[in-house]
Amino acid sequence: MLSALRQTRKATLQSLLRLRACAVGGTRDVTVTAHQVHSHVVVQDCDSSSCLGLDLGSSSWGRGFGFSFSGFSGQQRMKSSLPMTGTPSTDDMVSYANESGVSPTNFALKHPTERISYDNSGGHERLAGDPSKRAFTYLVLTGGRFIYAAGLRLLVLKFILSMQASKDVLALASLEVDLGGIEEGSTVTMKWRGKPVFIKHRTADEIAEADNVNIGELRDAEADDDRCLEKKWLVLIGVCTHLGCVPLSDAGDFGGWFCPCHGSHYDVSGRIRKGPAPLNMEVPEYKFLEEDKLLIG
């Protein structure tokens, strides 16, 4: 009802303005009087379609209208040379409320501030902006989709990672060896990560033999110093680099190992000397915890 009233008032005022424009001609003058600052809304450039201006002095509707009409059509913001005054005085609001037939409280509730812009293009007054709330809706939906994606990713990862090595397998990934029991010159085989590991306690002669080899002659050139942390102890993964058989200790033509599957000979440093194997026997990662204790892996 209020908006209908405003509509008629707006129409009336607009026709009034057009009349005045015709009468005066050209640009209107800016007229402001100090005591009427609250209730006057001044118009700079009057084009009847683009601005809605009021010369309230001549209007019979009273002083209180000026501020509220600024909120009518967001599309038709008023242009004024004077800054809009802030909240209107209580007297203004009461008088407007009385004129529009609504209680002052009700009126104040419906018009808390003039800074809210309204949109009248749909035929009734409503808040300016997107009536379908499409932007908000899309934000919520898209946010949800990000969460579903994160949840799905987590679920998939949990399933795939369940196939990784379990903790009991990882616990056996390292092997502690007590070297005290191994006599000089002997080789011990231990199981590590499912594979055999050779630990050889080398004699001084064997160490000298390992060092005296011309490295250029080797298929897989590696110095003995690079293959052990301490020359006395040789630690190797006991798998032939040819096709995976376990070589025999203290066998072969070079005083090291001999693989019976296809006849590969390894020397006293575990390097390939004769036979089809391409590489030296692999040296695993290991370290000495103490003088006589080894940690493999």
Place this chain on the structure above:
Amino acid sequence: MRANKKAFLTSFPFLSDLVSKTSSGSGILPRPMEILLSQKDKGYDLLSNEDRIQMERKELAKRFVKAENLYDPKHLEDRPSTGSKRLSVLNQPGLSIVTDHLIDYPAPVNINYFWSFGSLAGICLGVQIATGIFLAMHYTPHIDLAFLSVEHIMRDVEGGWLLRYLHANGASMFFIMVYIHIFRGLYYASYVSPREAVWCIGVVILLLMILTAFIGYVLPWGQMSFWGATVITSLASAIPIAGDSIVTWLWGGFSVDNATLNRFFSLHYLFPFIIAGASIVHIAALHQYGSNNPLGLDASVDKMSFYPYCFVKDLVAWVSFGIFFSVFVYFAPNFLGHPDNYIPANPMSTPAHIVPEWYFLWVYAILRSIPNKLGGVAAILAVFVCLLALPWLQTSEVRSSLFRPIHKKLFWLLLADCLILGWIGMKPVETPYVEVGQIASVYFFVHFLVFTPILGRLEAKYLRNLGKA
């Protein structure tokens, strides 16, 4: 009239996109929904036979646009449903099933959230199969290693605790979803003609689920696993003449032992895929006539496409279910289980109270209510016979309980009865539990075999007399 309606609809900025702007078809509904218009709506009922054939040919032609015309702007509106092009993947012969049954499928507009429990049950099946397959990678079905392998899963396998708890609680969730789904069917009488097949296949699925869950519970080889298996498999000895041979054959020996565990593992892996197949048949049977709705009336006057409406509604249900499920898995993973199952199976010592899992308690109560062994087995069979026969026991001309005040009260009475049976199932066989259980069991059968048929006739008589008095 039609033109005015279109003008009215297109005056709303957000609706004009949905309303078809071409003159083909009625132009009021969105293109995909035009399939729901009857001949009368389209004005075809006034045409002669030859003209009608012409119109149908034109309609068909609209659905199949020649490839060279596809991108011609003139043919823009003639593209087939889902807004996708003729060449779209989803419109090809094989995948058109997805379009017809999941995307464009017409669903009643008034279905409430109780209609989401079917898809929830399907999700539970998926969860069980996925977690089950990954659990099977780490489980050993040997009596000496089974219990330890389950602990290995819980402690050593990466995420193993999650897999195990998802699977164990997922089974409970599966039963909750299915029970609510069944009670929805009972309340809104979805089982009534023409959906008898849907209901009967559903009962078969329930039976398969019960078997699968029972077998699965044996696998961890705890005390409850072992003794529950012993008690229930021994029921087969009640079968006259061949009973004992059947039980020995079932056990693969003289008692529940390694042979039993091994074959149970194999069957537990197999049955869920049979359930999956039955579920597909269940949905196919449903799609013959479409879903029921809370009013129980013909819904073809107003339907919506499954996607996006039912999808988004189900999505809300799925997320809520996820939260409910997560509460159990992460905060109370052993609440629904029995602590005795964390004791390795001991064939020499029976626990004081053997209790099946909660979802079996109502059947267990009916079984124990009858003092005779064969009688108890027969009673369980009778339960399933009653459920299967329900579509034909129903005599009312009114479908939904919304319009049947007496049936509505009887429904709540049945629900209370099932809850009482469940409670009795976990109690020892003593007074007063025995008597209460017997009354509850009797009521269960009376509800289906006596009240359901009589009520329909009573209602018909009452309605007939209503006009007269």
